[in-house]
Amino acid sequence: MIALSGPIGAGKTTLTELLTKHWDSQAYYESVDDNKILPLFYKDPKRYAFLLQIYFLNKRMDSIKAASGLSRSVMDRSIYEDSLLFHLNADMGRATDTEVSIYDSLLSNMMEELPRLSYQKNPDLLIHIDISFDTMLKRIKKRGRSYEQIDADPELYDYYKTLNQRYVKWFDKYDQSPKIKINGDQLDFVESVDARAKVLDLIDAKVAEM
Ligand SMILES: Nc1ncnc2c1ncn2[C@@H]1O[C@H](COP(=O)(O)OP(=O)(O)OP(=O)(O)O)[C@@H](O)[C@H]1O
Numbered sequence: 455m456i457a458l459s460g461p462i463g464a465g466k467t468t469l470t471e472l473l474t475k476h477w478d479s480q481a482y483y484e485s486v487d488d489n490k491i492l493p494l495f496y497k498d499p500k501r502y503a504f505l506l507q508i509y510f511l512n513k514r515m516d517s518i519k520a521a522s523g524l525s526r527s528v529m530d531r532s533i534y535e536d537s538l539l540f541h542l543n544a545d546m547g548r549a550t551d552t553e554v555s556i557y558d559s560l561l562s563n564m565m566e567e568l569p570r571l572s573y574q575k576n577p578d579l580l581i582h583i584d585i586s587f588d589t590m591l592k593r594i595k596k597r598g599r600s601y602e603q604i605d606a607d608p609e610l611y612d613y614y615k616t617l618n619q620r621y622v623k624w625f626d627k628y629d630q631s632p633k634i635k636i637n638g639d640q641l642d643f644v645e646s647v648d649a650r651a652k653v654l655d656l657i658d659a660k661v662a663e664m
Pocket of ligand 1: 463486510535539540
């Protein structure tokens, strides 16, 4: 099982599609457009931050159970990033200490690897797509999901900026599995065929050495 990570608009969904076509393996997507809580969260983050995390935690655990054990299955986002996002929201006063501590302990309880379980919850490889803050803003604008737009809510600018910075530290510290970083600014695999081939080569080489 392989998990992708990266900031909003990094291209996780596209890379999941590319990889699973390339390997003829199974993709696990968390549909953003069907998520009824996400627009509510963007409108009133204080009220919906905790509920949104419980929603994601539940959904991602479903994907982990389905994807685990399947060779080269790919999840379009890792469960650990939810925690990164939730902590950022909590630091912005959108969740209480009690909610954070319940979330943290629930996550660690759910992710504990038990020898008697037939499936493993941590991925075999994490593929992280690193994009700069500028690229992130451009992609968010280009994609045009209404609730993500800074024009509609200027406070999102700081939220996105801090999020992007926290991703860098998060990836450096990540140690739950082997990992590889793709420079999404230099290798625009969404637009460029050459970049696509290079990214697939990099990932194939990493998988071969595991
Ligand atoms: N745990 C979370 N807490 C708060 N918001 C979240 C969380 N997970 C995802 N989101 C929000 O959901 C939306 C989709 O995010 P995500 O990065 O998963 O998909 P994406 O932007 O479509 O990714 P990509 O373009 O890389 O395929 C974003 O607005 C993001 O902020």
